[in-house]
Amino acid sequence: MRTKYLIVIIAVVLALISANNLLAVPCYGTHMPGKKKFFGGVEYNYVIKRELQHDQGRVKNPDQFLMVSYGIFDWLSIDLKGGSGKVYYKDSEYGDQEFATSFAGAYGFRIRLWQNKNQDIKLVTGFQHISVHPKRIHSVDGRYSIVVDEWQGSCLGSVRIKQFDPYLGVKYETYDLIRWLRDANRKRYKSEDNWGLVAGTDLWLGKNTKLNLECHVLGETAASVSLTREF
Numbered sequence: 001m002r003t004k005y006l007i008v009i010i011a012v013v014l015a016l017i018s019a020n021n022l023l024a025v026p027c028y029g030t031h032m033p034g035k036k037k038f039f040g041g042v043e044y045n046y047v048i049k050r051e052l053q054h055d056q057g058r059v060k061n062p063d064q065f066l067m068v069s070y071g072i073f074d075w076l077s078i079d080l081k082g083g084s085g086k087v088y089y090k091d092s093e094y095g096d097q098e099f100a101t102s103f104a105g106a107y108g109f110r111i112r113l114w115q116n117k118n119q120d121i122k123l124v125t126g127f128q129h130i131s132v133h134p135k136r137i138h139s140v141d142g143r144y145s146i147v148v149d150e151w152q153g154s155c156l157g158s159v160r161i162k163q164f165d166p167y168l169g170v171k172y173e174t175y176d177l178i179r180w181l182r183d184a185n186r187k188r189y190k191s192e193d194n195w196g197l198v199a200g201t202d203l204w205l206g207k208n209t210k211l212n213l214e215c216h217v218l219g220e221t222a223a224s225v226s227l228t229r230e231f
Contacts, residue, residue, distance in 0.1 A: 027128070031165060031202055032071060039229055040067065042064070045224040047222040056189045059177055063130075068080055105131055107128070110126035111124065124158075130149075144181055145180045150173060151174045155170055163204045166201040167202075200213055212225065
């Protein structure tokens with residue numbers, strides 16, 4: 001039965017990644033490690049279409065991370081991750097640009113606002129930040145560098161249904177693309193929209209292991225999938 005669920009989830013993820021508009025910083029869902037406990041795992045995140053203000057083009061970037069969450073209290077966790085990412089900058093003032101894979105990192109925290117243990121319903125709010133530093137490129141205009149910064153606040157509600165913890169919520173985020181030409185001439189481009197919806201689910205593959213799938217719509221189009229184990 002678990003194999004069947006896993007096949008369905010993987011099929012959905014592959015379908016999303018191959019679409020033209022995918023659903024940026026994952027909200028991680030509503031499951032949090034207990035006090036002085038942690039869970040770790042791997043994550044793949046794909047932002048396919050992020051429009052920038054004033055017709056300054058659009059961005060997409062795939063990221064991959066090692067991630068860990070630590071429970072300071074039962075109701076408060078710290079989320080950290082490090083890995084790599086690349087950026088495709090489309091329709092920019094210098095044309096289409098591709099920045100090769102380099103460092104990416106993120107941090108954040110989550111707070112459980114309310115929980116009904118009898119019905120296993122949770123309400124969680126959180127804050128996350130991600131920064132992607134792809135390699136610079138050399139063009140006819142000289143060295144060209146960019147950094148992508150994203151800040152996000154969210155509020156999610158979930159309910160347990162057998163092996164699943166589906167959740168739904170809202171988020172507000174800012175997305176900045178900062179670019180340098182010849183290590184000077186610095187400009188900052190912001191995203192077109194900031195509000196969005198979040199939908200996702202945890203699928204428990206065992207007592208301490210879960211697969212998470214999450215999608216974002218409206219303000220951005222992005223999707224993420226992660227596999228974590230609690231210790």
